[in-house]
Structures are given as structure tokens and as C-alpha cells.
Amino acid sequence: MKDMSKMDGSYQRSEVFMNTKHQAKDGFTFNIDESGPDINVSVRHVNRKDGNSDKHTHPIALTEGPCCECYKNEAQTIFNKDYSTGNFLQAMFS
Numbered sequence: 650m651k652d653m654s655k656m657d658g659s660y661q662r663s664e665v666f667m668n669t670k671h672q673a674k675d676g677f678t679f680n681i682d683e684s685g686p687d688i689n690v691s692v693r694h695v696n697r698k699d700g701n702s703d704k705h706t707h708p709i710a711l712t713e714g715p716c717c718e719c720y721k722n723e724a725q726t727i728f729n730k731d732y733s734t735g736n737f738l739q740a741m742f743s
Contacts, residue, residue: 650694650707651675659698679738680706681723686714690727690734692741710734 654660663674676695681688690710697705712726727734 650677650692650705651696654694654697654700659700661696661698663696681718681727683718686716688712688714688716688718688722688727692738709737 651660663671663676667674667676678693678695680691680693682691683689688711689708691706691708693700693706700706710727710732712722716722726732
């Protein structure tokens with residue numbers, strides 16, 4: 650994600666949009682959102698200019714519904730150590 654934003658010219662240094670505490674940093678968000686009956690998990694690179702869009706937000710997990718976006722359901726699915734989502738995120742950002 651970072652490399653693609655650098656290649657297409659949309660990369661922003663963190664000093665442009667964050668405070669000095671976050672100087673020379675790359676930010677990533679891990680989002681859990683209810684989408685109709687399903688729960689989607691996605692990740693995006695914060696340093697991409699105008700990157701908060703469906704084009705640059707990448708799904709990494711899905712819990713098919715109908716189900717509610719509550720901790721009980723997330724603990725049984727997304728945060729379950731028997732599934733790969735947590736391990737994938739650790740490997741991606743370490």
C-alpha cells in the first residue's frame with residue numbers, strides 16, 4: 650500500500666496532516682464495519698492522499714450475516730486466534 654501510493658504520487662508525509670509527535674511515520678487503519686447484514690474488516694494506508702475510499706480500502710475478512718457488529722460476534726470471528734486475521738495483521742505491520 651505504501652509503495653503504491655509512492656509510485657502514483659499520492660503519498661503524503663505524516664507531518665502534512667498529523668502533529669509533530671507523528672513525524673516521519675506511516676499510519677494504517679484497521680476498520681470493522683457493518684455492511685448490510687455482514688461485518689467487513691478492512692485496512693488502509695493513512696498517508697495516501699484521498700485514500701479513504703473504496704478504491705484504496707482493502708478488505709481482509711468478512712463475517713457473513715445477518716449478524717450484529719458487537720464484541721461477542723467479533724471475538725468469535727475476527728479476533729478468534731483460530732482464524733488468520735490477527736496473524737495476517739501482525740505479519741503485515743511488523
